[in-house]
Amino acid sequence: MPTPDDATVKGLEGASLPIRGLLSLWGYRIRDHASVPQIRLDLTNAGLNTVPDFAAGSLDDEVAILPIAHERDTVANAGDADDATERDPADDSEEAVGVFPQAAMRVYDLPCAHRVASITPDEPLSAAMGRMAEHGYSQLPVIDTSGTLHGVVTWASIVHMHATGRKTCLASAITSEYEIVNASAHLLPVLPVIRTHEFVLVRAADGQVSGIVTSADLAGEFGAVARPFFTLGEIERRLRRCLGRVYDEADVQKVHKKKMSVDEMMFGEYIRLLDNEERWGKLGWPLVDRAHFIGLLGRVKDVRNTVMHFNAPSLKAEQLDLLDSFVSMLRLYDPDYGVTSMGWAT
Numbered sequence: 001m002p003t004p005d006d007a008t009v010k011g012l013e014g015a016s017l018p019i020r021g022l023l024s025l026w027g028y029r030i031r032d033h034a035s036v037p038q039i040r041l042d043l044t045n046a047g048l049n050t051v052p053d054f055a056a057g058s059l060d061d062e063v064a065i066l067p068i069a070h071e072r073d074t075v076a077n078a079g080d081a082d083d084a085t086e087r088d089p090a091d092d093s094e095e096a097v098g099v100f101p102q103a104a105m106r107v108y109d110l111p112c113a114h115r116v117a118s119i120t121p122d123e124p125l126s127a128a129m130g131r132m133a134e135h136g137y138s139q140l141p142v143i144d145t146s147g148t149l150h151g152v153v154t155w156a157s158i159v160h161m162h163a164t165g166r167k168t169c170l171a172s173a174i175t176s177e178y179e180i181v182n183a184s185a186h187l188l189p190v191l192p193v194i195r196t197h198e199f200v201l202v203r204a205a206d207g208q209v210s211g212i213v214t215s216a217d218l219a220g221e222f223g224a225v226a227r228p229f230f231t232l233g234e235i236e237r238r239l240r241r242c243l244g245r246v247y248d249e250a251d252v253q254k255v256h257k258k259k260m261s262v263d264e265m266m267f268g269e270y271i272r273l274l275d276n277e278e279r280w281g282k283l284g285w286p287l288v289d290r291a292h293f294i295g296l297l298g299r300v301k302d303v304r305n306t307v308m309h310f311n312a313p314s315l316k317a318e319q320l321d322l323l324d325s326f327v328s329m330l331r332l333y334d335p336d337y338g339v340t341s342m343g344w345a346t
Contacts, residue, residue, distance in 0.1 A: 267301035
């Protein structure tokens with residue numbers, strides 16, 4: 001995507017425009033893991049920020065582009081009295097519904113970037129092969145006691161050693177066909193390299209190898225990230241459907257007067273919508289305790305705000321269990337969600 005030059009970005013200072021218009025200046029249509037970090041980085045480099053944060057709210061909401069030095073004061077003084085009484089400060093940190101994680105993932109966010117099994121150059125080839133077989137490694141860096149990298153031994157390089165008739169030893173099995181990336185590098189541009197070579201070595205800030213990232217590591221990491229992310233997506237969509245059936249514009253505007261429907265609300269606003277005995281009664285869930293449900297919803301909101309950042313710590317087992325149990329409960333009240341005539345979930 002095209003990025004405006006520095007002068008163009010700096011020239012935005014003092015402007016107000018819809019979030020949709022801001023995205024279009026960078027050639028983007030939506031906010032996702034690529035667009036938000038890129039725009040935020042370019043604005044920060046120009047000493048600018050948006051008020052409110054362009055990562056939250058409707059695409060038609062307007063944001064002001066202000067110098068970072070004045071941004072906090074503007075936030076403190078912004079908003080009319082009505083909004084001040086109806087908004088929960090915790091909502092300010094919520095990303096818009098359906099937006100992908102906002103922090104660009106870096107190589108060092110992967111746990112495997114901080115650990116590496118290796119072998120020293122003076123050890124026998126049999127030791128390298130035994131270690132690889134024992135742990136299921138397809139490659140093993142060769143690093144001496146001072147931390148200097150001498151190359152990598154792989155199953156492919158061992159086969160090549162035998163096929164070319166070279167002496168059977170560790171030195172003959174070492175290959176220089178590998179890539180090494182900085183731990184601070186953005187992960188997305190590195191993915192094609194990992195796909196081509198099946199692994200990359202990771203270089204720490206001190207210049208030494210700190211880890212190794214393989215295709216298998218990426219598959220495992222994606223599963224760890226994807227499970228809570230997609231579970232939360234289902235929770236949010238089911239909750240919207242359940243609430244949207246019974247709450248109209250008048251109900252929504254008692255929580256936030258500038259929003260028209262449940263689809264525009266955030267988790268904190270769902271909580272305030274339901275934390276009213278009369279409105280709760282309209283939902284028609286007589287077997288569910290309101291206080292307990294709102295407490296669960298608040299905990300789900302906290303987990304959601306953690307998951308919305310790639311570089312957040314891994315979720316604990318109890319957090320995953322919370323998401324699983326909460327979505328299971330919602331399925332009872334939204335049994336037809338996402339089922340098509342072909343039986344697929346959408």
